Amino acid sequence: MNTNLKKINIYAIYLGAFILILPLIAFFINAFSFRWFYPQLVPKELSLQAWVRLKLIPKIDNRSFDNFLELWLSNPTIIKALLNSLTIGLIVTIASIIIALPAARVLGLLNFRFKKIIIFIMISPTILPPIAFVLGLNINFISLGLSGSFFGVCLVHLVPIMPYVVLTMTGIFANYNPDFEHQARTLGANKFKTFYLITLPAIAPGMVVAALFAFLVSWSQYLLTFLIGAGKIMTLPLLVFSTASSGNPALTAALSIVFIFPTILILFFASKFVTGDSSAKYGLGKL
Amino acid sequence: MSDLKISHLYKNFSGMDRPVVNNVNLNIKAGELVALLGPSGCGKTTILKMITGLFQPDSGDIILDNTSLLPIVTEKRDVVMVFQNYLLFPYMNVNENVGFALKMKGINKDKIDEKVKDMLELVKLPDIGGRKPKQLSGGQQQRVALARALISKPKLLLLDEPLSNLDAHLRDEMRELIITIQQKLKVTTIFVTHDQEEAVLLADKIALIFDGKLQSYAPPKEYYECPINERAARFFGGVNFLKSTINNLNIETEIGLIIYNQKNKNDLLDNHLLAIRPENIKISKDNIFQKNCFSGIITSIIFSGTNTRYKIKIKDTILECSVQSLGIKGISENDKVFIYLPEDKLWGMNE
Numbered sequence: 001m002n003t004n005l006k007k008i009n010i011y012a013i014y015l016g017a018f019i020l021i022l023p024l025i026a027f028f029i030n031a032f033s034f035r036w037f038y039p040q041l042v043p044k045e046l047s048l049q050a051w052v053r054l055k056l057i058p059k060i061d062n063r064s065f066d067n068f069l070e071l072w073l074s075n076p077t078i079i080k081a082l083l084n085s086l087t088i089g090l091i092v093t094i095a096s097i098i099i100a101l102p103a104a105r106v107l108g109l110l111n112f113r114f115k116k117i118i119i120f121i122m123i124s125p126t127i128l129p130p131i132a133f134v135l136g137l138n139i140n141f142i143s144l145g146l147s148g149s150f151f152g153v154c155l156v157h158l159v160p161i162m163p164y165v166v167l168t169m170t171g172i173f174a175n176y177n178p179d180f181e182h183q184a185r186t187l188g189a190n191k192f193k194t195f196y197l198i199t200l201p202a203i204a205p206g207m208v209v210a211a212l213f214a215f216l217v218s219w220s221q222y223l224l225t226f227l228i229g230a231g232k233i234m235t236l237p238l239l240v241f242s243t244a245s246s247g248n249p250a251l252t253a254a255l256s257i258v259f260i261f262p263t264i265l266i267l268f269f270a271s272k273f274v275t276g277d278s279s280a281k282y283g284l285g286k287l
Numbered sequence: 288m289s290d291l292k293i294s295h296l297y298k299n300f301s302g303m304d305r306p307v308v309n310n311v312n313l314n315i316k317a318g319e320l321v322a323l324l325g326p327s328g329c330g331k332t333t334i335l336k337m338i339t340g341l342f343q344p345d346s347g348d349i350i351l352d353n354t355s356l357l358p359i360v361t362e363k364r365d366v367v368m369v370f371q372n373y374l375l376f377p378y379m380n381v382n383e384n385v386g387f388a389l390k391m392k393g394i395n396k397d398k399i400d401e402k403v404k405d406m407l408e409l410v411k412l413p414d415i416g417g418r419k420p421k422q423l424s425g426g427q428q429q430r431v432a433l434a435r436a437l438i439s440k441p442k443l444l445l446l447d448e449p450l451s452n453l454d455a456h457l458r459d460e461m462r463e464l465i466i467t468i469q470q471k472l473k474v475t476t477i478f479v480t481h482d483q484e485e486a487v488l489l490a491d492k493i494a495l496i497f498d499g500k501l502q503s504y505a506p507p508k509e510y511y512e513c514p515i516n517e518r519a520a521r522f523f524g525g526v527n528f529l530k531s532t533i534n535n536l537n538i539e540t541e542i543g544l545i546i547y548n549q550k551n552k553n554d555l556l557d558n559h560l561l562a563i564r565p566e567n568i569k570i571s572k573d574n575i576f577q578k579n580c581f582s583g584i585i586t587s588i589i590f591s592g593t594n595t596r597y598k599i600k601i602k603d604t605i606l607e608c609s610v611q612s613l614g615i616k617g618i619s620e621n622d623k624v625f626i627y628l629p630e631d632k633l634w635g636m637n638e
Contacts, residue, residue, distance in 0.1 A: 183374040185361040186339045188391035188439065201378040 024260070030253035050250035054078050056258070078239065078258065085219055085235040086262075088150070092157045093214040097207060099158075100165040107166070108173025119170075123163040130160065130223050138227050148230035156228040157218045164213040172206030212270050216263055289352045289442040289475050291315040291338075296347035298333055298499075307333045308344070309499040315492075318473045320466070322480055322490035326522070330499040331479040335445045338477070339368045351442060362391070368445040371452065373432040375420035381407070381431050382416040388439035406434040409468060426457040430464070437472060444469075446478035450485055462489055483510075483523050495519055511564065513549075513634045520562055520636070527568070527606045529561040531635075538635070542581050542601045548630045559637045567632035568608040570597065570615055576627035585622050599626060 030036065031050055033043030051057040055076035058067040072079055107119065125133070137156065138147065146152030180202065184194045222237040229235075236259050244252045291313070298308040308330040315321050323331040336342045338349055340361035349356045356364050367388070375384050383390075385406055386399040407413050410430040420428060429449070436444060449465065450458045466489065469476050480486050486493050487507040495502040495510070503515045514520035517528065531540040533555060538545045540561060547561070574580065583601035590596075594609045597618075608626065618624060 177374070179370055179372075180374050180376065182336075182339070182341050182361075183368070183370055184376070184387070185341070186364075186366065186368045187388040187435065188362045189387075190360075190362050190391075193391065198376060 027253045027256050027260075030249050031257055033250060036249070050248075050254040053251060054254055054258075056254075077234065078255070081234045081236045081239045082258065084150075084233060085237075088154055088157060088225075088233075088235065089215045089218045091154050092161060092218045093211050095154070096158055096161045096165045096214045097169075097211055100162065100169050100210065103166050104169030105173050107170045108176065109178060119167075122166055125159050126163045133159070134224055134227050141228055147228060148232040150233060153225055153229045153233045153235075156224045157221055160221070160224070161214045161217045164217060165210045168210040168213060169203070169206060172203045176202060208270060212266060215266065219263060290317050291443060291475060291477075292348075292350040293334075293338075294348050294350070296334065296337065296349065297345050298330070298337060298342065299345055305498065306345075307499050308337070311347075311496070311499075311501045313494055313501065313504060315475060315477065317475055320469050320476045320478070320489060320491045322478055322486035322493045323496060324480055324483060324486040324493050324522075325496035327481050329496045331481075331496055332447055334496075335368060335447055335477065335479055338443070338445060339366050340364055365439075365441050366443040366445065367436040367439070367441040368447065369432045369436045369449065371448040373420075373428045373452075375423075375428055375431055375435070377420055379420075380416065381412075381418050381420070381423070384420065384431060385416075385435045385438055387435060392439065402438055403434075406438045407431075409437075409471075410434045410464065425452055425454075426461065429453065429461060433465070433468070437468065437474065440472070441474065444474045444476045446476065448480060449478055451480070451482070458485075465489065495522070497522075514562065514636070516636050517560055517562075525565055525607070525609075526562050527565060529563075529604065531559060531561050533559075541604045542606075545579055545628060545633065546630050547633050547635065549634060555635045555637060559635055562634045562636060563628055563632055565596065565607045565609040566594070566611075567629060568606065569627040569629070570599075570608055570610065570618075571625050571627070572615070572618060572622070574625045576625060579628040579630060580625055581628075582623060582625050585618060585620055585624055588618070588620060597624075599624060601626075 029043065032046050032048065034045040034047035034049055036043035048057055052059055055071055055074075055078060057063070058071050103122075107115065134156070137159075141147045141152050141156070146155065180198050181194050184198045185191075189197065220237060221235075222241060225233060225235050226238055226241075229238075236255075240252065240255050240259050243255050292315075293311060293313040296308055296311040297306060299306040311330075311334060313321075323334060325331050333342060337344050338356065340356065340359070343357070351364075351366070356366070375381075376387070379387070382400070382403050385403045389399045389402060403416065404413070407416060410433055412427060412430050412434075415423065415427065415431075420431070423431065429452070446465075450461055453461055462485075465476075465478075478489065480489075487510070490507060492504060492506050493510060494504045497518060502519050503510075510519065510523050514523060514526070520526045520528075529540040529542065529545075531538045531545070533539075538547050538561065545561065569576070574582070581601050583599040583606070585597055586600050586605065587598045588595060590613070594611050595613060595615075596607060596609045599606050599608060606626070
């Protein structure tokens with residue numbers, strides 16, 4: 001690649017990043033402004049009012065640590081939604097990894113008839129629009145008594161998550177040499193120790209990437225939570241949507257920041273695994 | 288010091304048209320170094336994996352020191368295998384790799400460190416304990432893998448193609464090392480190879496395997512002196528074959544009557560082959576031989592340093608002879624020569 005082309009590429013990346021970051025900047029200005037209307041280029045007045053109304057920050061006169069704690073422990077909707085989103089995300093992430101591990105191992109290491117078809121069926125939830133299957137699924141969930149339950153929401157979140165997790169982990173196993181396990185076994189390691197000492201370190205980087213996918217997909221799930229949760233399970237995306245439709249831009253912006261913040265944090269800490277030479281990245285090419 | 292007995296071992300993978308291992312019987316004495324020799328895909332590695340317990344045989348038994356290994360799980364068998372590509376654990380340094388087997392046995396750390404040091408000295412790599420496997424050359428990795436395998440004093444050591452991934456000069460060094468260590472620790476060892484030269488140089492005994500079947504099990508010398516069939520002889524290379532039929536006391540061949548005094552004459556069928564190694568054929572310009580003497584024309588002369596090879600055409604058959612160093616003076620292509628086939632160096636085998 002010549003240097004000019006390289007420069008253009010780099011600028012293109014900057015431009016892309018800028019386009020992605022621009023709405024975030026608007027969010028920040030909005031969230032800390034008070035009555036910012038159309039002709040004004042910048043808000044006239046900065047304020048924390050939106051945050052107060054979200055019950056994340058106490059009213060102006062008593063902002064001591066105890067007041068913060070008291071406010072949060074009084075269990076406002078936003079804290080409930082945040083906790084719901086977090087616990088559903090964590091449960092679904094762990095469950096998806098445990099389910100995907102054996103599937104990915106078989107798909108990555110072995111060749112068998114109809115493998116391509118099985119992979120296609122596995123990734124079909126990413127092709128199908130969620131509304132197409134969730135309405136049918138809803139009927140089943142209602143008859144099983146899972147509709148409106150925490151467990152039901154976790155279960156339905158697995159549908160869009162599994163393809164990502166299975167595919168990412170299949171990538172790891174496509175590059176994995178199971179003889180390492182055999183070697184450990186002949187050296188006296190039992191099955192459990194072999195998994196813990198040999199298999200796990202080898203697949204850990206890819207597993208982190210898969211877990212990340214799983215968590216983020218669950219975190220941003222609106223439609224499935226809305227329909228299967230039947231309004232009883234409040235998560236952050238549901239709160240964001242309902243606030244946005246009420247038409248208060250400052251409140252919506254503040255809520256969106258709360259919604260985006262954890263994902264940015266996760267991406268920041270996990271960037272090593274996503275961008276590094278992890279086997280997950282290379283393995284996919286082998287499929 | 289452990290005896291290994293393999294009896295009627297049989298293994299079939301689904302989707303294969305013939306068994307991978309077909310009724311193999313082997314008796315390996317304590318302290319022996321045995322080669323499983325055969326072309327790739329003949330089932331050698333499968334036998335090793337069955338001994339370690341990574342595969343279960345369909346039938347047959349593997350008996351180590353009078354106890355069957357089959358009901359015992361891999362990690363309790365005291366049988367260690369060194370894989371072809373060494374498989375040092377990449378997340379551990381050399382010390383941790385070598386000490387792995389002892390750690391699994393729950394031995395305390397000081398004792399492991401001490402033993403690891405001894406083992407690394409044995410394989411002549413005393414100063415690399417802190418390095419990661421990636422930082423080692425192929426030869427060093429092989430030595431570390433050997434040290435890791437031997438540290439727990441296994442009853443049986445299995446090596447899968449131990450020299451095939453090494454450069455020629457490293458191979459000689461490694462071969463010496465394997466022999467030295469094997470004799471020092473007196474561990475019963477089986478190694479797999481497709482290279483007959485490697486097998487001959489290393490092994491006390493060679494088990495030759497074709498298509499999952501054991502062809503013969505004998506010391507290396509016998510494979511040169513009296514190979515049991517044509518395929519075995521061809522695998523070891525450099526043998527002349529003569530199609531022949533038995534005619535009273537003598538044997539009728541393509542090139543004429545041959546006197547033959549090997550013991551196995553009675554076992555030979557009507558149609559069989561006589562074999563002789565190129566270096567056992569004598570050549571002369573003059574007819575100085577008494578019996579088993581034939582005349583032919585030299586078709587080509589190849590000088591290969593340690594010996595000179597002649598191709599001699601007798602009737603319609605071409606025989607290869609080899610003479611040490613520069614060969615016979617005054618012979619060139621298209622000359623007429625006399626050759627002598629010593630009757631005690633001829634070997635008969637059924638087709």
